[in-house]
Amino acid sequence: MEKLLCGVDLGGTKLAVGLVDQEGGMLDKAVTYDHVDKDEDSVVKLIAESIRTMLINNHLTESALEGIGVGVAGHINYRKGMVITTSNLRGFRNYPFREKLQAYFDVPVVMDNDANAQTYGTFRFGAGRGYNDMIFMTLSTGIGIGIIIDGKLYRGFTGTAGELGHTIVEPGSSMRCTCGNYGCLMALAGGIALPELYEKTVKKGIKSTYAVRKDFDYQSVDGKILKEGLKKGDPATVAVVKEMARYTGIGIYNIFQIFNPPLILLGGGLLELGDLYFNEIRKTFYDLVKEMLFDPIEIKISRLGPDSGLLGAAALILERS
Ligand SMILES: [Zn+2]
DSSP: OOOEEEEEEEOSSOEEEEEEOTTSOEEEEEEEOTTTTSOHHHHHHHHHHHHHHHHHHTTOOGGGEEEEEEEESSEEETTTTEEEEOTTSSOOSSBOHHHHHHTTOSSOEEEEEHHHHHHHHHHHHSTTTTOSSEEEEEESSSEEEEEEETTEEOOTTTSOTTOGGGSBSOTTOOOBOTTSOBSBHHHHHSGGGHHHHHHHHHHTTOOOTTTTSTTOOGGGOOHHHHHHHHHHTOHHHHHHHHHHHHHHHHHHHHHHHHHOOSEEEEESGGGGGOHHHHHHHHHHHHHHHGGGOOSOOEEEEOOOOTTHHHHHHHHHHHHHO
């Protein structure tokens, strides 16, 4: 029998474990939220127990697995298998995660950040199938890319390549990024930018159906409010969405100039903003690229679905072989 892949998606709120076949079919899945307040070793133990339970439930033993792939939301040193930091879990500072989980199993364990995991998942099981090179771009609270070159993830020297969110696209900007710099792509086009961007837009004199309320708090502006604002035709929302899309389009243009990829896939919660957002991203890209486009390029939305993190984590096992 063809060996199965085990995926672990370790996020700030959710811990998911799944059994996946070699074509990306999900055979079983378990989700828990019990890990949130646990220390690192206890989280690893919980993961090991979840995997064992899943194997037993499916009348399998560890030997049915090709390996275990883990995607972690955080800053990862892939080479050393370390979690350097993660902003949404307790502890996990310079924590040798891979080695700790490996101690529970004989089959190989690999770990990478969730962006790389998702990228590789889309490459193997999603819209990236059949390509040799592609870029996967996550548009959510932050912005980042995963890079596939010649069928492999490109990670850089230690594993931090693809932090596109921290490339500076507007040096004179007053929008400050989490990194401390001004004018980073994610400070202008990521979900973290929304409250400030909305406030600035309103203060420029663009009408808002929200800000007229006395108790309105700009800090409450998130993707959900923008989605609602688009439906209502709120002028400030439309302006904010277009501005975010424009900077994202600049980011994609920069990606194009560096990598010349045949495919750029977009994923992440901001895509729920719909056609206005996506079309403006594409428009900006084509306006900038002009006649510098010599080869066909596809800019598409990745549709791997809500299990993309888990499928991607499982896929990491295929990448190492
Ligand atoms: Zn930054």
